[in-house]
């Protein structure tokens with residue numbers, strides 16, 4: 001959930017690190033810091049706050065030196081304070097460490113190190129790393145050997161970088177269960193949690209496997225396995241579309257990502273039909289199919305479940321990834337597990353997939369970010385191809401996931417091409433739905449911005465869209481919201497509906513329309529303010545969000561777009577930053 005970056009080369013390091021930190025902020029943005037080696041000194045600057053604020057506050061831009069590391073934090077151990085921000089150092093102040101992940105045995109290590117005389121200054125789990133390294137270096141080991149020696153003592157997940165006065169021209173990095181990728185542009189070298197961090201400079205990358213170590217030094221990069229044996233690696237080229245991440249003329253990434261969905265859909269549809277047919281066959285042949293995911297990805301999976309049942313006549317279950325392990329007893333080699341994750345690095349999903357692999361299940365992943373941990377763990381991977389999603393809130397990736405499930409379900413009945421053609425036609429409808437509703441959504445967001453609770457209801461294939469709309473609202477505007485199957489409203493939640501309570505009713509003119517509308521009437525009778533998301537007008541609605549008439553299995557895609565936009569405008573009207581909601585991060589790499 002944190003972002004780390006290192007640079008070693010011939011250019012001034014700090015401006016590169018600071019720019020990279022801004023690109024990594026989607027991974028965490030409660031504090032940030034840098035460490036720079038220059039003229040025999042190790043300079044560490046860090047603070048709580050966003051990268052731009054810290055740069056201004058600490059006048060970081062002009063710090064000299066050609067070797068530096070940086071960190072942007074999402075707090076796990078220790079409050080959001082200046083002392084807990086990374087980099088962390090040892091007692092002598094000669095090494096600096098930035099870390100992404102959690103050292104699970106940090107308490108025990110901290111006690112041992114304290115007994116041995118080490119003095120800790122922060123509350124973080126990370127700080128054990130520089131202190132452990134300090135002892136190894138005192139014993140005469142090189143920095144890379146010290147890293148190799150301490151790695152087996154660390155339990156949990158990590159990717160960390162070290163810069164030290166003891167070996168001032170170098171940065172050492174290693175990882176276990178957290179991403180780390182090296183960027184090559186000789187004689188300049190980069191290392192980061194995400195290639196996006198150094199994307200303006202190079203798209204030539206080399207990845208590290210678990211427990212491998214990388215050494216960046218003047219004019220060279222070297223890799224070692226856990227035993228210190230030298231490794232030979234080939235660089236590969238990243239797709240340039242992955243490296244573009246400008247807001248363009250938009251005020252926020254979230255708005256840009258909502259607006260570019262028509263184009264994204266076209267990119268997503270470009271899939272290999274043969275792969276889809278093979279996967280569809282595996283799904284049909286399996287004894288059971290389980291889809292696992294978190295957050296929005298899980299809601300996309302719930303739509304997928306209806307599509308599998310409706311089109312492929314294949315029942316499957318959707319299990320929240322954080323709960324997957326508790327069902328692992330029934331997973332076996334005749335099970336297909338489909339893992340859905342935009343980032344490909346959500347810890348709960350990764351853990352679930354590991355449990356599935358241990359039970360010999362076949363694992364298929366639906367991922368956006370290329371070269372992720374989840375991709376490495378999967379037998380087959382489907383890429384969303386929707387490009388980097390920078391806002392914490394998932395929007396375009398959600399739409400792409402829906403498209404993938406649509407294609408997969410049609411592949412089950414040998415109709416991949418038919419599905420691809422229908423999706424192609426849909427892209428213009430997505431643009432239309434935005435044009436039609438923009439002003440009404442802005443009006444609604446102004447009128448409803450002070451409401452404390454929203455309810456979202458829908459039925460059948462659209463139910464998960466209600467949940468997705470509610471999640472988005474909570475996440476970026478901090479308004480309490482619940483999404484539920486419309487039929488459930490009367491089993492408890494109706495007690496909370498009173499005069500003026502906003503109830504968003506997703507009721508396209510499909511097989512769910514009449515019953516959903518009846519539930520809307522029940523809410524309206526109690527005074528609710530009904531926002532109808534439908535292609536069919538009704539007197540029941542106090543506000544009508546008009547969607548186009550489409551094939552009934554495609555309604556989730558046209559209905560979700562205005563709900564994302566409503567959440568966006570509500571966040572703006574409440575003065576919230578929709579790209580960086582409080583307490584959250586884009587990649588949730590902790591359990």
Ligand code: M6R
Pocket residue numbers: 294295296297298340341342343344345346349392393394395471472475586587588
């Ligand atoms: O990267 P993933 O798809 O695995 O992430 C899962 C959730 O953390 C994510 O969808 C989260 O719920 C979003 N921020 C919602 O907008």
